[in-house]
Amino acid sequence: MSSIFFGKFKISVIAFCTLMLIGCLPTSTEPPPTIQAVADHAQVLNQVSTEDIHVLQDQSYGSGRILLYEWKQDSQHCLASSYITSLGGHWEISDTLSLPCQQPTSFVAGYTNVSKIEANLGSPRQTVAYGTSQAGNVVRVIWADGMVEQVPLEDGSFLTVRSGRWSIDRIELIGNGGNLLSVEDWA
Secondary structure (H helix, E strand, C coil): CHHHHHHHHHHHHHHHHHHHHHHHCCCCCCCCHHHHHHHHHCHHHCCCCHHHCEEEEEEEECCEEEEEEEEEECCEEEEEEEEEEEECCEEEEEEEEEEEEECCCCEEEEEHHHCHHHHHHCCCCEEEEEEEECCCCEEEEEECCCCEEEEECECCEEEEEEECCCCEEEEEEECHHHCEEEEEECC
């Protein structure tokens, strides 16, 4: 009986030590393949290192992923959204839209309907509403066709997608108790 106990004990100790060694090994400095694809192909990132790109949200959509990411450039805050797909075992960018880099503000919102790349490709696959906020807990997206969508902020950012080309009338930042804190209006 004691030999079974010590055998299991040895296996447990070996497993524990292996896990500790794995956890203590240096991690790779290679960026995730999705960020590398964005950095390699998005023209807005020509002078930006992959270490300076911070992914805020990463959502599956169709056969690809939609990334919301930020970076700093000349002390300005830059924000972009990209749709990427996996082709032949590697990620490729299909569309990117960035908002103009600006001084940090408490609420930034935009959407991809105005994408030049989509205009050149014909009918777009999707419209993405996205942004960041230092306040509030939800945004209300008011689509031009009257659809209203509540999107919770996750770690200070929001991202929502709708199939096809749509315009957005406005995006409202909502605080506790339903108070309207800020509005981006395109109507």
